[in-house]
Amino acid sequence: MIKVNGIDIEADGTVFADKTVAEYLSTTNYDCKRIAVEKNGDIVPKAKYAETLLAEGDSLEVVSFVGGG
Amino acid sequence: MVSREEMLKALVIRQGAENVAKLQAATVAVCGLGGLGSNVSISLARAGVGKLILIDFDCVDVTNLHRQQYKASQVGVAKAVALPENLREIAPYLQIEAHEVRISEENVLELVGKADVVCEAFDNAESKAMLVNAVLEHNAELPAEKQQFLVAASGMAGFGDANSIQTRRVSKKFYMCGDGVSDVNNGIGLVAPRVMACAAHEAQTVVRLICGMDGLAKVPEHIEEPPRQARGT
Numbered sequence: 001m002i003k004v005n006g007i008d009i010e011a012d013g014t015v016f017a018d019k020t021v022a023e024y025l026s027t028t029n030y031d032c033k034r035i036a037v038e039k040n041g042d043i044v045p046k047a048k049y050a051e052t053l054l055a056e057g058d059s060l061e062v063v064s065f066v067g068g069g
Numbered sequence: 070m071v072s073r074e075e076m077l078k079a080l081v082i083r084q085g086a087e088n089v090a091k092l093q094a095a096t097v098a099v100c101g102l103g104g105l106g107s108n109v110s111i112s113l114a115r116a117g118v119g120k121l122i123l124i125d126f127d128c129v130d131v132t133n134l135h136r137q138q139y140k141a142s143q144v145g146v147a148k149a150v151a152l153p154e155n156l157r158e159i160a161p162y163l164q165i166e167a168h169e170v171r172i173s174e175e176n177v178l179e180l181v182g183k184a185d186v187v188c189e190a191f192d193n194a195e196s197k198a199m200l201v202n203a204v205l206e207h208n209a210e211l212p213a214e215k216q217q218f219l220v221a222a223s224g225m226a227g228f229g230d231a232n233s234i235q236t237r238r239v240s241k242k243f244y245m246c247g248d249g250v251s252d253v254n255n256g257i258g259l260v261a262p263r264v265m266a267c268a269a270h271e272a273q274t275v276v277r278l279i280c281g282m283d284g285l286a287k288v289p290e291h292i293e294e295p296p297r298q299a300r301g302t
Contacts, residue, residue, distance in 0.1 A: 038205075041241065043208070068252065
């Protein structure tokens with residue numbers, strides 16, 4: 001199981017193990033300029049989305065920002 | 070004028086000597102001095118934070134006055150000039166380092182690097198993400214005791230009720246305030262009390278972190294760290 005924001009993203013049978021963070025994000029509506037991604041509590045640097053591999057048991061937090069302040 | 074000693078004594082009565090000492094020793098960087106940042110700064114100044122690093126490139130505009138802590142007489146003045154003027158009337162012994170500059174990936178660490186807590190208070194979503202990524206990526210290179218706390222905000226536009234504004238601990242050093250979804254770009258406007266509620270969430274989280282309490286009384290399950298003793302709760 002791989003979780004994003006507490007939800008199992010493999011529940012529908014899609015396998016994300018050995019896929020990269022960038023590959024996962026490309027399946028979502030997230031705007032990469034407006035997010036921060038943490039994997040197992042550590043920030044994933046923006047420059048490393050395309051080389052950071054997901055593995056069984058990983059937990060991602062994708063924080064997405066909206067405008068206003 | 071009220072003396073420094075009188076003001077500190079009054080703060081100690083309300084907040085306790087130990088907490089006031091910690092707040093006085095703390096430096097907070099407030100990034101963006103609009104609806105969030107101007108309100109956060111005033112709350113932190115009143116709470117006795119010793120030093121504020123205030124950063125904004127913009128000038129006070131008439132469209133800011135409905136929710137930001139400026140006066141009609143300050144329209145056209147740089148926010149990095151106007152806010153210190155207002156803060157000095159409230160907290161004359163507060164140390165202020167003001168920067169009239171746009172924060173970018175190039176200058177961000179130089180501007181906020183010395184702060185104990187970084188408070189993200191921009192209005193633009195991409196700027197928010199830039200700052201959060203920069204601070205967290207820098208933290209990852211530092212030993213735990215040198216890492217900065219980061220308090221950010223997202224989602225406080227519109228007329229929604231104030232109860233939907235919340236504080237969430239994302240990871241060990243990173244807290245998010247707001248409802249997470251109410252985007253000003255959806256044409257729902259910005260209303261002073263709701264923005265102020267979010268600013269108050271940010272400021273209270275900053276105060277709690279400086280005083281050695283967790284930003285939240287309850288640590289979320291996904292963070293593997295026992296809660297520290299929360300004093301005064």
